[in-house]
Amino acid sequence: MGFLVAVLSVSAQASLPDLFPFPNESALLQKVKGPVLRGLAGRAPYFHNGSALTLNDVVKFYNQRFNLGLTNQNQQDLVGFLSSL
Ligand code: HEM
Secondary structure, three states: OHHHHHHHHHHHOOOHHHHOOOHHHHHHHOOOOOOOOOOHHHOOOEOOOOOEOOHHHHHHHHHHHOOOOOOHHHHHHHHHHHHOO
8 A cells, every 4th residue: 555655645645644534543554454456457346345336436435535635637547547557
């Protein structure tokens, strides 16, 4: 996930605290293990409960849930990037 956060920091000026906005829980962040994203495009739906049918839905989810302020272009770019893994 570290590299993803780095990518986002550049493309949307989002920082780690933006993506995980719980200042008193920062120790928890180091305990979260994100899923492997390689080959993502070939294994929809996403999240453990399949709640995101497409990568577009995933990006929309993060944008809304964490108020990232991604533009439509940012979102398209991110979906393109995730699709390429
Ligand atoms: C905009 C930033 C992010 C993007 C684009 C992103 C992308 C993704 C994608 C595509 C999945 C689905 C993987 C799958 O179903 O195979 C996922 C799941 C997950 N991500 Fe992220 N991620 C982001 C931020 C984060 C952050 C900051 C954390 C940790 C604090 C995190 C932790 C997780 C976890 C734990 C899951 C599994 C959730 C589940 O299965 O229900 N993600 N992420």
